[in-house]
Amino acid sequence: xxxxxxxxADLTDLDAAVADCFxxxxxxxxxxxxxxxxxxAFRDQEYWGRPVPGFGDPEARIAVLGLAPAAHGGNRTxxxxxxxxxxxxxxxALHRAGLANQPTSVAADxxxxxxxxxxxxxxxxxxxxxxxxxxxxxxxxxxxxREVDLIRPTLRVVVALGAFAWAAWWPVAxxxxxxxxxxxxxxxxHGAHWSGTAVPELLGCYHVSQQNTFTGRLTPGMLDxxxxxxxxxxxxx
Ligand code: SF4
Numbered sequence: 001x002x003x004x005x006x007x008x009a010d011l012t013d014l015d016a017a018v019a020d021c022f023x024x025x026x027x028x029x030x031x032x033x034x035x036x037x038x039x040x041a042f043r044d045q046e047y048w049g050r051p052v053p054g055f056g057d058p059e060a061r062i063a064v065l066g067l068a069p070a071a072h073g074g075n076r077t078x079x080x081x082x083x084x085x086x087x088x089x090x091x092x093a094l095h096r097a098g099l100a101n102q103p104t105s106v107a108a109d110x111x112x113x114x115x116x117x118x119x120x121x122x123x124x125x126x127x128x129x130x131x132x133x134x135x136x137x138x139x140x141x142x143x144x145x146r147e148v149d150l151i152r153p154t155l156r157v158v159v160a161l162g163a164f165a166w167a168a169w170w171p172v173a174x175x176x177x178x179x180x181x182x183x184x185x186x187x188x189x190h191g192a193h194w195s196g197t198a199v200p201e202l203l204g205c206y207h208v209s210q211q212n213t214f215t216g217r218l219t220p221g222m223l224d225x226x227x228x229x230x231x232x233x234x235x236x237x
Contacts, residue, residue: 160188
């Protein structure tokens with residue numbers, strides 16, 4: 001698996017290789033079962049049911065790092081954060097920030113394009129209860145590491161959505177940038193900012209999950225502040 005990720009010469013290669021990954025038995029079973037049984041509202045649709053590659057600008061200056069695809073979102077549409085409530089909130093915010101050409105993301109062929117921005121997840125298959133195991137996280141890490149490596153020439157800022165993504169960044173700093181993570185690790189929080197040498201700036205943002213957005217823990221204004229900060233740090237107009 002590590003070898004397959006490392007061999008990917010470019011993002012097109014990487015996207016094709018990750019979509020054909022079967023390394024985690026529990027997640028393979030789950031993603032396929034969800035695709036077979038489907039949610040009633042989507043019973044006429046064919047689910048993707050496979051790992052979900054990253055999406056966006058291949059020369060991104062800003063990366064948005066999520067946890068994993070949603071069972072009836074990315075696992076259905078084949079595009080990360082596409083077709084679920086979390087994506088509705090995220091893409092509306094990216095559009096307000098001028099980083100997306102439209103505020104909605106409903107299907108892989110809906111015309112959405114990102115500007116200076118790429119989105120990917122720490123784990124590429126939808127996990128039961130949105131909870132990958134530590135072993136699954138570690139097994140999937142080489143895909144993330146290679147993706148960051150491929151956009152490394154332009155990448156300046158990473159927005160980590162939630163504590164899981166924040167924690168997933170430290171191995172990237174070590175493996176991709178050769179930077180020893182600080183010890184103890186800086187704590188995750190909304191608005192947290194870690195800055196190292198020769199490594200992208202890291203910004204913390206509460207996850208755009210319904211649990212956070214429906215309760216008001218994460219508001220549109222809070223997201224706007226994070227993306228304004230990310231643009232400033234990345235040198236994006
Ligand atoms: S979670 Fe990652 S490593 Fe595991 S099967 Fe999916 S793509 Fe492969």
